Amino acid sequence: MSFATLGVPADLVAALGARDITQPFPIQAATIADVLAGRDVCGKAPTGSGKTLAFGVPLVARVPKARPRRPRALVLAPTRELAAQIQKDLQPLAAVRDLRVFSVYGGVGYEPQKRALRNGVEVLVACPGRLEDLIDQRAVRLDAVEIVVLDEADRMADMGFLPAVRRILDQTAEVRQTVLFSATLDGDVAVLTRDYQQSPIRHEVQVPEDDWASAEHVFEDLTPDSRLDRTAAVVADAGPTIVFTHTRRGADRVAKRLAAAGVSAAPIHGGLSQVKRDQALRAFRDGKVRALVATDVAARGIHVEAVACVVHFDPPVDSKTYVHRSGRTARAGASGRVVSFVTGDQRKASLKMRRELGLSGAERTTAHAHSSHKARANDFDRAGRNRNQSRPADAGARTRGGADGERRPRDEKPGRTGDDRRRVEQGAAARTTSDRERGKAERGKRAAAPSADGGSRGEATGRDQPRRGRAAARSRGRQRRPAR
Numbered sequence: 001m002s003f004a005t006l007g008v009p010a011d012l013v014a015a016l017g018a019r020d021i022t023q024p025f026p027i028q029a030a031t032i033a034d035v036l037a038g039r040d041v042c043g044k045a046p047t048g049s050g051k052t053l054a055f056g057v058p059l060v061a062r063v064p065k066a067r068p069r070r071p072r073a074l075v076l077a078p079t080r081e082l083a084a085q086i087q088k089d090l091q092p093l094a095a096v097r098d099l100r101v102f103s104v105y106g107g108v109g110y111e112p113q114k115r116a117l118r119n120g121v122e123v124l125v126a127c128p129g130r131l132e133d134l135i136d137q138r139a140v141r142l143d144a145v146e147i148v149v150l151d152e153a154d155r156m157a158d159m160g161f162l163p164a165v166r167r168i169l170d171q172t173a174e175v176r177q178t179v180l181f182s183a184t185l186d187g188d189v190a191v192l193t194r195d196y197q198q199s200p201i202r203h204e205v206q207v208p209e210d211d212w213a214s215a216e217h218v219f220e221d222l223t224p225d226s227r228l229d230r231t232a233a234v235v236a237d238a239g240p241t242i243v244f245t246h247t248r249r250g251a252d253r254v255a256k257r258l259a260a261a262g263v264s265a266a267p268i269h270g271g272l273s274q275v276k277r278d279q280a281l282r283a284f285r286d287g288k289v290r291a292l293v294a295t296d297v298a299a300r301g302i303h304v305e306a307v308a309c310v311v312h313f314d315p316p317v318d319s320k321t322y323v324h325r326s327g328r329t330a331r332a333g334a335s336g337r338v339v340s341f342v343t344g345d346q347r348k349a350s351l352k353m354r355r356e357l358g359l360s361g362a363e364r365t366t367a368h369a370h371s372s373h374k375a376r377a378n379d380f381d382r383a384g385r386n387r388n389q390s391r392p393a394d395a396g397a398r399t400r401g402g403a404d405g406e407r408r409p410r411d412e413k414p415g416r417t418g419d420d421r422r423r424v425e426q427g428a429a430a431r432t433t434s435d436r437e438r439g440k441a442e443r444g445k446r447a448a449a450p451s452a453d454g455g456s457r458g459e460a461t462g463r464d465q466p467r468r469g470r471a472a473a474r475s476r477g478r479q480r481r482p483a484r
Contacts, residue, residue, distance in 0.1 A: 006032045009061055015096045025050030030203040032058055035179055040200040043181040051181045052089045055149045060093045063122050069140050071124035073147040078155040080105040085303055086125045106130045107274035114139045128164035145172040153182040153189045162188050169196050215330035216337045217359050227341045231311055232261045234339055235291045238309035242328050243293045246314040255293040265291035312340040319356045
């Protein structure tokens with residue numbers, strides 16, 4: 001099958017051929033004809049499966065010319081990086097027909113975006129937050145938008161964009177074509193389908209084995225403080241690596257410490273300006289940086305080929321996040337490695353997630369040799385002794401288990417006979433009786449000693465008074481208290 005047999009116009013087929021794109025991917029072969037025909041489409045396919053051209057080729061083929069501030073087609077994307085990537089992929093096709101593609105997102109100034117919208121944009125690619133800002137500033141109107149594409153709809157749902165997406169869709173033309181692409185089509189995504197599509201045609205591409213699953217998956221038990229040293233070793237061994245952290249501050253810290261350890265690294269997260277994010281991504285693509293330290297949100301738009309390894313420095317919040325992170329490596333049949341660091345309090349959740357993903361048989365190592373802490377915390381007993389150290393020959397006699405490791409009842413310890421046990425019990429009883437007598441004598445002496453106010457301590461101490469006497473004392477105190 002070729003793009004021409006799907007109904008793609010000859011000029012666009014030639015533009016694709018100039019980029020060595022001649023055979024459509026499965027999701028493209030399944031959806032392009034229906035999108036070209038103007039039908040509403042739901043496409044389900046994993047990240048990196050060719051969805052951009054699946055909607056981009058028919059969108060460029062169908063979109064009419066636009067007036068200033070009034071785009072004719074709208075593509076919504078969850079992240080800045082993805083929006084920029086869509087614009088980059090569609091511009092060569094749009095140039096063939098003298099169409100303009102432009103992306104708007106946060107982290108950069110408003111004026112260049114407003115200027116482009118004033119000049120006119122046929123295909124507007126936007127992140128929901130910045131688009132709403134531009135609408136509020138009257139820099140753009142959406143009532144002429146007749147084609148809407150929601151890319152990575154499940155990611156937008158995860159990131160809390162759905163209320164904004166609804167507000168945006170409500171401002172587009174009443175009669176429009178709505179195309180939705182997502183890795184999942186349930187939950188909030190299903191609500192969008194119900195409320196904003198008309199009799200959509202559903203296409204699902206079944207991949208025999210997802211790229212993320214074909215990678216080598218390793219789970220390493222180690223201490224929190226040893227993760228940084230281990231990360232540096234993994235990057236040095238594997239090559240280009242994306243390291244995932246939970247927070248922006250964590251990404252900055254890990255990148256800084258990796259650089260101090262001699263591993264070139266750059267952070268990428270929502271707290272950085274778009275210029276810095278672009279610089280970090282470009283340096284990683286060009287090989288100037290070996291480790292890209294990213295938060296989950298920033299990583300949703302990262303599409304970099306030849307990522308050798310993914311490191312889960314902080315654990316993913318759920319199995320879906322694990323799949324998305326891990327999908328950055330082993331793409332398009334290439335090999336890849338996924339390393340997850342598991343600390344003591346994370347082991348239970350890690351085992352549950354691995355069962356959900358069918359990774360129960362994945363390699364699991366205890367990274368003693370790689371760790372700056374040569375022994376794990378649970379390898380020490382309460383006295384601080386390392387359990388792995390050699391013991392004296394008679395150590396078994398002092399524990400419940402003998403030298404051979406066999407567990408014995410407490411009263412059957414080696415070297416202790418029945419007479420021995422009786423003597424020990426009698427001695428303990430004698431000590432208990434003696435202790436009680438000494439305590440009684442001490443209390444008697446304290447009771448007889450004079451107190452500071454001239455009375456005996458027994459009289460002054462409420463603890464030694466009978467309960468009824470203490471209650472009476474409290475009652476007398478209340479009677480003497482002056483009224484307020």
